[in-house]
Amino acid sequence: MRCATHIINLIVEEGVKDASISVDRVRGVVRYIRASPSRLSKFNHWPEEEMVGTKAHICLDVPTRLNSTYMMLNVVEKYECVSEAYVHDDHNFFRDLSAGYGVPTCDDWENVRRVMKVLELFHKLTLKLSESFHVTSNTFFEVDTDVYCLLDE
Template identity: 70%
Template structure:
């Protein structure tokens, strides 16, 4: 049986592929700011000027680990105004990002907010299933029903971007867990015998 957390990882990565350009632009902006202490200091001044009330530090993700991408986006989104202010003050920032994927635009930040909204519940479910100090197999069905309910809720949300993302995620979900006979029979025993 494949690891539940790994399958959740595959589902999420498949779903957020369409948002990769926006994510790459934000990643480039974070990478530029974190490249040197003077840039980070200048950025922190912009945060104060914009009166952004957050103590979270910008963090760079590991692109192959979506949960670190979620954490990077969640923090970076709080500082959207500071990034815009920094862009006006540092011409090298614009030149450097333009050589890559480009500067994050208003539309990119909007997509990032949608990605965060979709990734957050999966982040918490992955933490729940990744426990190493306690048994997690008995909670598989709870996770499966949570994921299924998330998909059902998002199908009716009215946001076409989220519907598209979750539709792809549901396709991947169905590949592994769509039918009861696709799940290893030992998982059923873990649920039945859970005290």
């Protein structure tokens, strides 16, 4: 059923295209931090000071696989305050991100939260199709109707 999950992926990609600049800005934050071990180490010390309360590690997504984008956004959203503090602490951070899509703004983080709500639903549907070795037509029909209802909303 890889074809079905690929079709779902294409539908979602088209649906969240309006918020893609916000996702690209947040992806730029993750890419910058993951680019060197010293940056990652420096970033990992910030959550203790900011009292984030999570130990999840940020990971870079594969932009063509929205499941990985959802997982990346789900983790990095918890570190929003840490990334804002990182802007003030690391001057190269601001300069490098400004050369790309830019530094995420408050509106970008809000857009990312909205995108995450949509991606979470499709993430669950994709997992439902992917977890079985033998997807039957009734499972596919159930997922297909779920997609239709989500798009109708």
